[in-house]
Amino acid sequence: MSNDPWDDWETAADAGLIDCKKAKPTTASANQLLWEKANAYATPVIIQSTTHTEYKPELKILKRPQDAKTRNDVVVEKPIKALADREKEYMEARRKIFEKFENKK
Known part of the structure; x- marks a missing residue:
C-alpha cells in the first residue's frame, strides 16, 4: 500500500482531509x-x-315526404304454397345436395 492518503476515501477521512459524512452518505439519510x-x-x-x-x-327535423306510403299501406304478399308443392321443392333440393355428395366420392 502506498502512504498517500488520497488513494482511497477511507484513508483520506482518517487523515482528516475530507469530511466522512459528506464523502459517503449513510443509507438511512439517503433513503430519507x-x-x-x-x-x-x-x-x-x-x-x-x-x-x-x-x-x-x-x-334538423327530418320528415318523410307526404306522398310516401306508410308501412301499413305496403303489404308484401307471399304466395301460399300447397303442402305438395313444398314437399316437391324439398325433395328436389335434397336430391341436388346428395347428388353433389355422391359425385365427390
Whole structure:
C-alpha cells in the first residue's frame, strides 16, 4: 500500500482531509432524502380559458315526404304454397345436395 492518503476515501477521512459524512452518505439519510423528494408535491395550476367557442349542434327535423306510403299501406304478399308443392321443392333440393355428395366420392 502506498502512504498517500488520497488513494482511497477511507484513508483520506482518517487523515482528516475530507469530511466522512459528506464523502459517503449513510443509507438511512439517503433513503430519507429520496422519500422527501418523492413526497414533494407541487399543486398543479389549472388555467381556464373563456375564449373558446362552445359547440352548438345544428338541429334538423327530418320528415318523410307526404306522398310516401306508410308501412301499413305496403303489404308484401307471399304466395301460399300447397303442402305438395313444398314437399316437391324439398325433395328436389335434397336430391341436388346428395347428388353433389355422391359425385365427390
